[in-house]
Amino acid sequence: MARNYIHTLFTDAMRDAQEQDGSRGAYARMEDGADGQPDVLTQKERSFIAARDSFYIATITGHGWPYVQHRGGPQGFLAVLEGNRLGMADYRGNRQHVSTANIAASSRASLFLMDYPNRRRLKILANASVVTAEEDSALVSRLMPSGYKALPERAYIFDVVGFDWNCPAHITPRFTQDEIAQLLQPLVDERDRLRAEVAALKQQVGRGRG
Ligand SMILES: Cc1cc2nc3c(=O)[nH]c(=O)nc-3n(C[C@H](O)[C@H](O)[C@H](O)COP(=O)(O)O)c2cc1C
Known part of the structure; x- marks a missing residue:
């Protein structure tokens, strides 16, 4: 809704x-x-968000310019927290601090989540806030994907105001390396099986000649 x-x-x-x-x-x-009551995230949105390994975030500069940045991490790095709340660890980067400063000045944020293989996209409006590691190190640790090679500096919290799904029009399916590997696995298995069969047949032919 x-x-x-x-x-x-x-x-x-x-x-x-x-x-x-x-x-x-x-x-x-x-x-x-x-x-004015928020659209409530259902299991459909929660599962979709939990499956993402990247999304785009738009915030507003103090000059009123929209600013869009990519955020990525392991699948589920944008965590679905209690109620209508999402959160993620913000890693050390180029130290421009554009999104962080924007959120501090204005909580308004748009999140744009793509599922290219299935040609689905979810748009989210949220009130964003920044929680530094000094303020709540437990929260930042909780949001940090275990084993991921990045230095978490703060948490971004998103209180979802509303969301909308788009139709698949004009979305070209794209696949990650992992997704391609999964799709190719049956072909790889078949190749290995055929190679083994050819090797066995060659051996048989060799024995027949000998
Ligand atoms: C060493 C280093 C250099 C980076 N350089 C860029 C860059 O030139 N442009 C960019 O968009 N992101 C760059 N990044 C990634 C950003 O730092 C990262 O996406 C960060 O979250 C950007 O936040 P901001 O755009 O809100 O300031 C770099 C990251 C690192 C670690």
């Missing part, structure tokens, strides 16, 4: 444009009854 997502996002200019394009009725129905 994307009710609060679109209600939070839509401006009157957008509603006017929808009116002119004839799409307003459907969106008005989707928005109907919105009272």
Whole structure:
């Protein structure tokens, strides 16, 4: 249910444009009854988020510019916490601190989560906050994926305001190395089986000649 997502996002200019394009009725129905209460993450969103190994985060600079950055880690590094809350460890990087400073100035963040093989995408609006290791080292440790080679400096916490799924239009399927390896495994198994069969046949032929 994307009710609060679109209600939070839509401006009157957008509603006017929808009116002119004839799409307003459907969106008005989707928005109907919105009272500012967050869209509640269901098991569908929770599982999708837990399966991601990257996402994009947009925050707003003090000058009002939208800023988009990639965040990645092992699958599930964006943790689904209690209720409508997500969290991740923010690793030491190029020390520009753009997202961190943006969140400190304005909590508004957009998260964009892609599943390329299945051509699915989830958009999330959230109020973000930064928790430093000095403030809550236990939280930062809890959010740090075990064994991952990165230095956690702080945690980002996202209180989800709303979310919306997109249709698969115009998404080109892409696969990670692991996904390709999984897809190829039956072919690799078949190759190995055939190689063993050829070797056994060669031996038989060799014995027959000898
Ligand atoms: C040594 C080092 C250099 C990096 N250089 C870049 C870079 O040039 N551009 C970039 O977008 N990210 C770079 N990164 C990754 C970012 O530091 C990382 O994504 C960080 O979270 C960016 O946060 P910010 O964009 O919110 O400041 C680098 C990371 C490391 C460890």
